[in-house]
Amino acid sequence: MKGNACERLGIDSKQIHLPEETTTEQLLDQIEKLNEDETVHGILLQHPVPNHIDERLAFDTIAIEKDVDGVTSEGFGQTAFNFGKFPSCTPAAILEMIDFYHIPVEGKRAVVIGRSPILGKPVSMMLLNRNATVTMCHSKTENLPEVIQQADIVIAAVGKPSFVQGNWVKQGAVILDAGYNKGNIGDVDYDSCVEKAGAITPVPGGVGPVTISMLLKHTVLSAEWKTAKGNI
Numbered sequence: 001m002k003g004n005a006c007e008r009l010g011i012d013s014k015q016i017h018l019p020e021e022t023t024t025e026q027l028l029d030q031i032e033k034l035n036e037d038e039t040v041h042g043i044l045l046q047h048p049v050p051n052h053i054d055e056r057l058a059f060d061t062i063a064i065e066k067d068v069d070g071v072t073s074e075g076f077g078q079t080a081f082n083f084g085k086f087p088s089c090t091p092a093a094i095l096e097m098i099d100f101y102h103i104p105v106e107g108k109r110a111v112v113i114g115r116s117p118i119l120g121k122p123v124s125m126m127l128l129n130r131n132a133t134v135t136m137c138h139s140k141t142e143n144l145p146e147v148i149q150q151a152d153i154v155i156a157a158v159g160k161p162s163f164v165q166g167n168w169v170k171q172g173a174v175i176l177d178a179g180y181n182k183g184n185i186g187d188v189d190y191d192s193c194v195e196k197a198g199a200i201t202p203v204p205g206g207v208g209p210v211t212i213s214m215l216l217k218h219t220v221l222s223a224e225w226k227t228a229k230g231n232i
């Protein structure tokens with residue numbers, strides 16, 4: 001296998017599994033260790049963390065140059081202002097798929113269902129930066145099916161299994177399902193939506209695997225940029 005991409009890049013990953021009773025303090029110590037570790041180029045803290053942990057503080061402890069999942073306040077701000085290096089991986093995957101399939105975005109109506117800090121919010125900002133007309137829906141949204149009916153692009157990021165129904169969506173709408181509910185079930189009722197959709201992503205085998213590839217891409221870029229800086 002000499003000379004293949006993995007060997008050249010030498011990418012490696014290490015999983016650190018902390019017990020549920022870990023305190024915020026202990027988690028921050030762990031993150032700081034990784035920040036200081038020269039051999040680490042990307043840090044991903046799996047969301048969600050247990051309730052007793054201050055997730056925002058933990059995310060914001062990740063060094064910006066290692067924030068390959070765009071979870072820090074600074075990383076999110078950069079994404080929102082359209083100059084970030086590492087947008088959050090699932091939003092990046094969604095935009096990657098939209099571009100790969102040449103889905104028009106500018107001027108189109110995009111409806112994002114869900115407003116989580118690493119999915120609904122950043123993907124809304126990214127679509128806005130691409131000149132979509134973006135509507136962000138959430139648990140307090142009234143008449144959700146009517147709102148979704150307007151959408152040329154539907155992003156389902158709500159965390160409710162098979163939630164989005166075919167009779168809510170416009171004929172020809174592009175539907176991206178970022179749901180990852182128990183049992184590999186997405187947020188979209190695929191069977192009813194596939195009838196209406198111009199294009200639709202399945203679960204599994206849709207946004208998920210592209211998310212992972214975005215994480216790898218960002219981590220490789222982080223390592224390359226660090227090496228380039230070191231050589232200047």
Ligand SMILES: Nc1nc(=O)c2c([nH]1)NC[C@@H]1CN(c3ccc(C(=O)N[C@@H](CCC(=O)O)C(=O)O)cc3)C=[N+]21
Binds near residue numbers: 069204206
């Ligand atoms: N900071 C943070 N960033 C995340 O991006 C993040 C996170 N926390 N916490 C958990 C969720 C979930 N998530 C998935 C990624 C890929 C698949 C994926 O590739 N799933 C396969 C199926 C996997 C299987 O078969 O077991 C698929 O959709 O085909 C699923 C879920 C990222 N998340």
